[in-house]
Amino acid sequence: MPPVGSSIRSPARYPGAPPSAPIRTIVLDPGHGGHDPGTSHYGLKEKHLVLDISRRLRAALEQAGYTVVMTRDADQFIPLGGRAGTANRLRADLFVSVHVNANRNPRISGVEVYYPRLSTVGGTSAWPPAVTASEIGVASTTVKQVLWDLVLGRTRFQSRRLASSVCRSLRDGLEVPCRAVKPARFVVLREAWMPAVLVEVGYVTNQTEASRLAGAEYRQAAARAIADGLLSYIRSLGLEHI
Ligand SMILES: [Zn+2]
Secondary structure, three states: OOOOOOOOOOOOOOOOOOOOOOOOEEEEEEOOEOOEOOOEEOOEEHHHHHHHHHHHHHHHHHHOOOEEEEOOOOOOOOOHHHHHHHHHHHOOOEEEEEEEEOOOOOOOOOEEEEEEOOOOOOOOOOOOOOOOHHHHOOOOHHHHHHHHHHHHHHHHHHHHHHHHHHHHHHHHHHOOOEEEEEEEOOHHHHOOOOOEEEEEEEEOOOHHHHHHHOOHHHHHHHHHHHHHHHHHHHHHHHHHOO
16 A cells, blocks of 8 residues: 655655655674574684674774674673664664584575564564553554554565675675575564664675685675675665655
């Protein structure tokens, strides 16, 4: 349904509309940490790789003028629910979770980027933090779920665009296949109120990709490519307002 009374100056509030506020704060979420190493192959631990890539990504984004907050900046365990919670509390504009991948098939390599999938009624999503049962006078899980799906629906379209932009940029920057841009029901994504993506930078089960990821230069190139993907997404929002 087309929005009524929308104009170029005040973007319509429907799923798929560009955010009306500029992007300022970006939360980076290096996966795993502490007693949770993530995947480990060829002597590499996911928790170390993704922290290093995230720090490099932070530097690139700060240089571009953005405020960047990391869910962890040390080898420490953060519960899944606390990760998007950090971004929600800060009212961050984008949430980017960084991981590396593993597969039983060692031939598989390349990049995948996920965005939140609408959950089905009956799931166990947390409350949107700004809404309480007493405020709306209901406490049913179904209604909670429907509300949460509305919140996610608003940002999901932007998340998908962001995911495509990051995957394309990694493909071009690292010369690896962009294997997939797809929805997933990861807890870290579905609890985020803002456009959110989870980036799988490569497969540590693939010997070639593992040896590339072991090198600082490659991790720097990965961070640069993710930053470029984020920036081109942000630029595309700007163009829509002209
Ligand atoms: Zn992971």
